[in-house]
Amino acid sequence: MSLSDRSKASFAHAPQDSGAPADAANEGRIIAAHGRHYTVELADGSLRKCFPRGKKAGAAVGDRVRITPQGQDEGAIDAILPRRNLLYRSDEMRSKQFASNVDQLLIVVAVQPTFSDDLTGRALAGAWSAGIAPLIILNKTDLVDALPAARARLAPIAALGVDIVELSALEPEKVHTELAPRLAGRTNLLLGQSGMGKSTLLNVLVPDALAATREHSTALDMGKHTTTSTRLYHLPAPGGDLIDSPGFQAFGLQHLTREDIIRGFPEFTKPIESCRFYNCTHRHEPGCGVVAALQAGAIDPARYALYQRILEENLAGQQRY
Numbered sequence: 001m002s003l004s005d006r007s008k009a010s011f012a013h014a015p016q017d018s019g020a021p022a023d024a025a026n027e028g029r030i031i032a033a034h035g036r037h038y039t040v041e042l043a044d045g046s047l048r049k050c051f052p053r054g055k056k057a058g059a060a061v062g063d064r065v066r067i068t069p070q071g072q073d074e075g076a077i078d079a080i081l082p083r084r085n086l087l088y089r090s091d092e093m094r095s096k097q098f099a100s101n102v103d104q105l106l107i108v109v110a111v112q113p114t115f116s117d118d119l120t121g122r123a124l125a126g127a128w129s130a131g132i133a134p135l136i137i138l139n140k141t142d143l144v145d146a147l148p149a150a151r152a153r154l155a156p157i158a159a160l161g162v163d164i165v166e167l168s169a170l171e172p173e174k175v176h177t178e179l180a181p182r183l184a185g186r187t188n189l190l191l192g193q194s195g196m197g198k199s200t201l202l203n204v205l206v207p208d209a210l211a212a213t214r215e216h217s218t219a220l221d222m223g224k225h226t227t228t229s230t231r232l233y234h235l236p237a238p239g240g241d242l243i244d245s246p247g248f249q250a251f252g253l254q255h256l257t258r259e260d261i262i263r264g265f266p267e268f269t270k271p272i273e274s275c276r277f278y279n280c281t282h283r284h285e286p287g288c289g290v291v292a293a294l295q296a297g298a299i300d301p302a303r304y305a306l307y308q309r310i311l312e313e314n315l316a317g318q319q320r321y
Contacts (some may be wrong), residue, residue: 027081030063031232040067040075050075059241060086061230062100062187063118085130087189087245099189099230099243104133104182108192109152111143119193121306122251124157125264129256135163135182139197142168155299160267169200180205183240189234190244202244206233209244235249253310261314265307267299282306 002061012100024043031047034040038059040050050067052059053076059065063083068077079287087099120136127134136157141238143149158164167178183205202209206228232243258281262268268282268290276287293299 027066030059030061030065031063034229040065048073048075050077052077060100061232085132099245101187102132102189103186104135104188106135106137106188106190108137108196108198110140110196112140113195116193119251122253123191124182126253129260129264130260139164140150140162141166141171142170156303169197169204170206175204181238183235184238185240187241189231205242206236209233254313261310
């Protein structure tokens with residue numbers, strides 16, 4: 001199994017020490033990251049290739065940082081300014097941060113190949129737990145024969161009030177009409193299972209991005225990873241920023257607390273008020289409002305099963321450490 005296949009992602013709030021007094025001229029935002037190499041955009045629009053001091057990186061695309069300029073176009077990262085939120089991925093060996101200060105999560109799914117309900121649900125839970133607004137993009141709607149089935153699978157999510165935009169990346173004018181106004185004035189993170197057409201969509205939104213695209217493997221019914229690093233693009237009018245990230249085949253939330261996980265399931269909010277116990281895990285306790293709502297048909301069984309899986313993974317991770 002490759003590293004990309006084992007990769008998992010998770011959201012978390014992560015405030016950072018702002019360090020020494022600010023110098024606005026030497027503050028900027030990380031717009032690209034590859035390993036320990038970062039591209040920082042300063043307030044005047046200039047770019048510098050920067051490296052973190054010491055061995056630990058810790059910075060992510062979207063971070064606002066303070067740097068010390070070195071030479072004509074390089075610099076050292078002295079401090080990461082306070083974050084509103086942070087996205088990182090982790091596997092059995094390590095965790096890697098790669099996007100922060102996100103306003104809206106764009107979850108790209110497609111009519112074909114088959115998208116993962118589990119991955120989509122985990123991305124939604126991660127977004128809600130960190131206070132990030134989610135938006136589902138149903139791509140490849142030109143595949144009309146399979147469109148009704150894709151809509152039916154997204155129906156439980158639509159019932160939660162999540163906006164779903166239907167489009168085809170092969171119709172650039174419709175993409176700009178339907179999507180561009182929703183991105184204006186926000187920092188948007190583009191996230192999706194490989195093969196969903198995420199890179200093609202990026203090329204439409206940012207014509208000079210030159211993102212590589214590949215045909216998905218019909219035989220395996222899954223896409224091939226095309227993005228290997230994370231980068232922030234400034235969108236043309238009406239504006240906004242778009243962070244493109246590597247495709248995911250797994251999405252772990254082991255680092256979230258139980259309270260964070262519950263916050264990722266907004267349909268639990270009202271039923272929780274009826275729980276008998278304040279520390280109810282909403283699995284087996286008597287008098288649980290969530291279980292009662294499930295039994296009454298007010299909570300989707302697949303969503304509840306996802307909650308159980310995430311919570312069990314979280315508990316197993318705590319036991320390992």
